[in-house]
Amino acid sequence: MSQLVFLVPLFPLVGFLLAGLGRNYLSRSVSGIIASAAVFASFVVSLFIFQEVRAEATPVIVELFPFIDVAGIRIPFAFQVDRLSVLFLLVITGVGFLIHLYSSAYMKEESAPHYARYFAYLNLFVFNMLLLVLGANYLIMFIGWEGVGLCSYLLIGYWFKNKAYGAAARKAFVMNRIGDLGFLLGLFFLLQQFGSLTFSEVFPGAAGAPSEIITLITLLLFVGATGKSAQIPLFTWLPDAMAGPTPVSALIHAATMVTAGIYMIARSNILYTLAPATQLVIAIIGLCTAILAATIALKQNDIKKVLAYSTVSQLGYMFLGLGVGAYTGAVFHVITHAFFKALLFLGAGSVIHAMHHEQDIRKMGGLAKKLPQTHLTFLIGCIAIAGIPPFSGFFSKDEILINAYAFSPVLYWIGMAGALMTAFYMFRLYATTFRGTFRGTCEQAHHLHESPWQMTLPLIILAIAAVAAGFMGIPELFAKDAHWLQRFLSPVFEQSTALQHAHTISHSTEYLLLGISIALLLTVIVYAWKRFSSKPDLNEAVGIGKLLERKWLVDELYDSIIARPLNHIAGWLNTVAEKKGIDGLVNGSGKLVQWGGRQLRLLQSGQVGGYLLWMVLGMLLLLVLIKTL
C-alpha cells in the first residue's frame, strides 16, 4: 500500500484540474463534491498507509522518476512514507476534508465560477501540502513549500476586488519569500556539504559534518520556518491573512501550512540536535513570539484576529518545544492544535455566517442560545486551547512546557505566563461572543440562525477530536508507557534521542507544576468568564491597552525602518538612476549614432571622382597596413 502513496497527492491534483478547468461549466454542487471527494479519497488512502506504517517502522521510499540528474547531483522525485509523514498526511487530509465539507456550505453565496475557483485553489493547496510532507528530499519539500505559499496568496486574495485583501495577500507572499530565500540558501549549503538533498543520505552523515556548517544550515532553514510559520520577525503577515475566507484561515493559517516549519525542523531533527546554538535561538524566538502574540491577542476585537494571534502564539510554543529538543511534543502540539484551532476558526466562521459577515465581537454577545452547536463546540475548543485536562491542549502544551522546564525553569515560567494569557483572551473572546446580551442590530438578531449540517458536522467531529486527541500522548506521570505518540515517532527521532542526554524531572516537581498551572488557569478562566459575560470590554482601549490593540506598532515599525526607506530608494532609482542614468545612456547612444550618421552623410557627395579617390586612398591605406604589420 505504501507504494501507492502517490495516489494521496494525485487525487487533490486531479480535483484541482477538474474544478479549475471546468469552473465555467460545473454547477456549484458538482465542483464542491469533486473537490471534497478528492480530499476524502486521499484521506482513505492515508488511513490504509497509516495501518501499514503502524506495523512497520522503517521508512518506505517511493521513487517516481528522476527529477534532477546532472553533474553528479541526483535528486529523484521521491516520496518518503514514514511515521512522521503519515501523521501529517492524516491531519492534512482529515482536517482538510472536514474543511472542504464546511466550505461547501460557507461559500454558498459565491457565484458558480468563483465557487469552483475557491475549491480548485483549496485542492491545489492540499496537493502542495502533501508534496511538502511526503517529499523524500529537501527539494520536493521546497516545491511543496513554495506551492503552499502560492495557494495561501491566492486564497488570502480570493476576494480580489477588495484592495485591502489584495494587499494582505501580497504581504503574506512577500514575507514568505523572505523566509524562502533563507530556506533556499540552506538547501545550497546542504548540497555543498553533503552532495545530496535526500533525507536518507543527509542525516546519517550529519554527525561527521563540521558543526559551524550545520549551525549555518539549520539557522538558514529556520529563517524559512519563521516565514512560513509566522515567527518573529516575519509573523505580521498571518493576522493580515485573515482577509481570506474563514475556512481558508482554518485550513491554511491554523491547521496545516503554518505548521510546515515545525514539520521541516522535526524532519531535520538530527541536524538541529547537532546545532545547540540554533536550538537556543529557536527556543528564544519561539518563546518571544508566543508571549508577544499572546499580549496582542488580549486586546483584539476582531474574532478572527484573536484567533490569528493565538495561532502565532501556539506556533511559538511549538518552536519552543523544538528548541528544547522536545520534537515529539512539538509534533503532538501540531496535531492537537490542528484540531482545536481548526475547530475554533470554523466556529468563528459559523458565527460570522450567522451574523452576516460581522466580525467585531463587541457587536455580538449572547449567541449561546441562538447557535447551540456552534457555542458548545467553540467552548470545547476554548477549553482545549487553554489547556484544561483532559482536553487535548493540556497534554501537548504540558509536554512542551515540562521539557522547557527541564531545559531551564525560566523558560517554563515565561511559557506559563503565555499560557495564562491564552486562557484569558480565549475566554474573553468566548464570553464576549456567546455570553451576556446581544449587542448587534435588530435585523441581525432577527436573522440569527444555526448553520447547516455541512458546517456543524465538521465542528462536532473536530470537537470530539479536540477532546480525545490528547490521549495519544498521556505523560509518563500518569501511566507508564502510555505515551503512544512517543513510541510511534521514536524511529523518526532515534538519532536525536541517542545524542540528547535525557533530563528527568522528579514526579513530585511535575505534580507540583501541574497543580500550580491548573489552579492558575482555572482562576484566570473563571475571572475572564465572569468579567466579560456581565460587562464586556466595549470602550476604546487606552494606554498600554491601546498599544496592544495597535499590535505593539510592529507593522508601523517595519513600515518605517524597512518599507519606507526601500520606497525612498526605489523612488530615487526611478527618478534619478532610471530616468537620467539608464535612459540617458540608451537615448545617448541613439543620439550619438544619429549625429554620426549626419556627419558621415556629407562624404556621400555623388561625385564619382570623389568616391574613386576614397577608394584609392583606402587601398593605399590597406597596402601600408599590410606592409607594416
Add this chain to the structure above:
Amino acid sequence: MPVNYYIFLSLTLFSIGVAGVLTRRNAIIIFMCIELMLNSVNLLLVAFSKMHFGNVELSMLNSNVGIEAQLFVFFIMVVAAAEVSVGLAIIVMMYRNIHSVDVNFLNRLKH
C-alpha cells in the same frame, strides 16, 4: 632582360591608369584608364611567370612552373571583355539620356 624593367613599366602604366581615373571626367577615358590598369597587371603577371620559369633547372624542362599566372591573365582578359561590354552599354545609355559622357553629371544618384 631583368624583371625590374617590367615591374617599373607596369607600375608606370598602373599609375597612369589611377591618375586618369581620378582626374578625368569623360566616362570613356575613365574606362580606358581602367583597362590600362588591368593590362598593366596582366603584363606584370606574365613577367613574373616568365621569371619563375627561367629559374627552373634544366632537368625539369617540361615543368609547368609559372603557368598559373598565364592562366590568370586569360581569366582577367575574359572578365575585362565582359566588363567592357557591360560598361560600354552603360555609357551608351548614359549618353542617350543626358547627351553627355561626363561622370559629374551623374551626381543625381544620391538621395
